[in-house]
Amino acid sequence: MRDISDAADLMTTAREALLSELLPALPKDRRYVGLMIANVMAIAAREHRLGFDAAQSEAARLRNLLEEQHDSRTAAAGSVSPADLPALRAAARTAIRAGVFDSPPRAAALGAALLHTAADWVAISNPKALRGDPDAARR
Amino acid sequence: MQQTLRDTATETPAATAIARWLGEQMSASDVRVTRYERLPGGAIQDNFLLDVDIAKGPWRGSHGFVLRTDAPSNIAASLTRAQEFAVLNVAHAAGVATPKPLFLCRDRAVIGREFFVMERLPGIAPGHRLTREAELVPDPDALAHALGVNLARIHAIRPPVVALDELAPPAADPALAAIADYRAYLDRLDDAYPALEWGLRWCERHAPSASTITLIHRDYRTGNYLVEGGRLAGVLDWEFAGWGDPREDLGWFTARCWRFAAVDREAGGIASSDPFLAGYESIAGWRISRSELDYWQLMAHLRWAVIALQQAQRHLVGGERSLELALTGRIVHELEYEALQLTARSPA
Numbered sequence: 504m505r506d507i508s509d510a511a512d513l514m515t516t517a518r519e520a521l522l523s524e525l526l527p528a529l530p531k532d533r534r535y536v537g538l539m540i541a542n543v544m545a546i547a548a549r550e551h552r553l554g555f556d557a558a559q560s561e562a563a564r565l566r567n568l569l570e571e572q573h574d575s576r577t578a579a580a581g582s583v584s585p586a587d588l589p590a591l592r593a594a595a596r597t598a599i600r601a602g603v604f605d606s607p608p609r610a611a612a613l614g615a616a617l618l619h620t621a622a623d624w625v626a627i628s629n630p631k632a633l634r635g636d637p638d639a640a641r642r
Numbered sequence: 643m644q645q646t647l648r649d650t651a652t653e654t655p656a657a658t659a660i661a662r663w664l665g666e667q668m669s670a671s672d673v674r675v676t677r678y679e680r681l682p683g684g685a686i687q688d689n690f691l692l693d694v695d696i697a698k699g700p701w702r703g704s705h706g707f708v709l710r711t712d713a714p715s716n717i718a719a720s721l722t723r724a725q726e727f728a729v730l731n732v733a734h735a736a737g738v739a740t741p742k743p744l745f746l747c748r749d750r751a752v753i754g755r756e757f758f759v760m761e762r763l764p765g766i767a768p769g770h771r772l773t774r775e776a777e778l779v780p781d782p783d784a785l786a787h788a789l790g791v792n793l794a795r796i797h798a799i800r801p802p803v804v805a806l807d808e809l810a811p812p813a814a815d816p817a818l819a820a821i822a823d824y825r826a827y828l829d830r831l832d833d834a835y836p837a838l839e840w841g842l843r844w845c846e847r848h849a850p851s852a853s854t855i856t857l858i859h860r861d862y863r864t865g866n867y868l869v870e871g872g873r874l875a876g877v878l879d880w881e882f883a884g885w886g887d888p889r890e891d892l893g894w895f896t897a898r899c900w901r902f903a904a905v906d907r908e909a910g911g912i913a914s915s916d917p918f919l920a921g922y923e924s925i926a927g928w929r930i931s932r933s934e935l936d937y938w939q940l941m942a943h944l945r946w947a948v949i950a951l952q953q954a955q956r957h958l959v960g961g962e963r964s965l966e967l968a969l970t971g972r973i974v975h976e977l978e979y980e981a982l983q984l985t986a987r988s989p990a
Binding site: 532535536540543565589592604613621622624628629633 | 832835839840966972975982986
């Protein structure tokens with residue numbers, strides 16, 4: 504418990520005020536904009552809470568996948584951080600296009616890792632679109 | 643002196659210029675614009691409701707039209723208004739349910755942009771309503787069947803068609819050409835998208851055998867057709883039409899990302915795919931297989947993801963700051979998630 508509101512709490516509280524106090528007073532043709540603003544505020548609040556972990560997990564998963572590909576450039580020891588994500592995503596793009604993940608076991612490992620990552624980001628952007636356990640959806 | 647907003651709208655320079663131009667097209671000396679308002683929606687095209695009264699001549703009476711023109715910026719893949727007008731003419735003549743195109747204006751002096759005027763059809767289009775409000779679609783199977791029939795009528799239009807010679811020639815292999823296009827676009831962005839890359843790689847390795855090339859709509863989906871009294875009134879938004887693989891439209895229509903409030907109803911959130919595909923087969927004479935439909939649904943998610951990224955770029959770097967465009971960019975996560983579900987469904 505924090506002593507004062509953090510960004511996520513401020514955003515959530517502002518959104519509640521928007522929905523309960525402003526939206527009912529808006530003319531009908533402005534309602535859609537009001538709802539979009541509420542949606543954006545919810546996404547921003549969730550990203551504040553979950554975004555760092557999502558980026559961190561994505562970076563770790565990508566590095567593990569790329570390390571398995573006997574590539575010494577990405578096999579550097581140490582922890583990954585969200586700052587490594589652009590380079591890791593670009594390396595994954597190169598490897599995917601080159602067919603590095605085409606074999607069934609590697610395809611399965613990549614597909615599972617990417618699905619976890621996508622689910623993490625969907626949990627921020629639109630959690631209603633999640634279908635429960637991503638592993639269950641694969642079966 | 644007080645004027646209502648509506649009166650003002652009919653006396654703008656644009657409305658006056660349109661009235662004069664319409665008079666020339668209709669051989670009518672007195673065209674009075676009684677209503678001229680921008681219609682909501684249309685991130686790519688600008689649509690205006692246009693009501694006119696005509697005192698004399700062959701068009702005597704009151705008419706409800708839609709005027710369609712370019713939004714300030716549009717997506718590179720979309721047609722010019724002249725091309726779209728030509729496609730609408732050909733489709734309407736082929737019996738496709740669609741608004742009847744009436745007049746094309748290529749003279750930018752009239753309102754500053756190319757535009758065309760078409761008849762205004764009655765009905766309701768928003769996907770979130772059609773998939774949620776059961777009273778709007780009392781017989782969902784019949785509507786899905788009609789949508790299948792109508793799509794097959796579009797696909798019965800085959801090249802060459804002289805009136806459509808301004809359309810880009812068909813790609814030798816539409817699936818591989820699309821994959822190359824999407825990759826080329828992704829390469830222009832700062833970040834990489836491994837999930838989309840994986841979907842594209844999968845589609846590349848599982849590319850279908852060639853099909854007949856037909857006219858395809860490329861945005862045939864719930865939200866882009868009007869339903870009036872539970873029945874299909876007409877298909878809208880032809881700006882992406884072109885020559886291609888007809889299976890692309892079938893995948894787009896049935897893709898989960900276009901089912902709105904009813905993701906379990908594969909045919910656009912309206913009904914199961916059976917009546918839709920049966921309606922299609924009744925005209926086309928063939929039915930898409932389950933694996934082909936899966937393939938083109940995956941392609942649909944990848945294409946929509948690329949378009950969503952383009953919309954985000956319009957907001958971030960294109961000088962069109964917009965909440966709606968920014969939110970559209972965030973859809974990419976869901977589309978990646980759905981694309982991965984589809985690649986996981988089939989063996990590598």
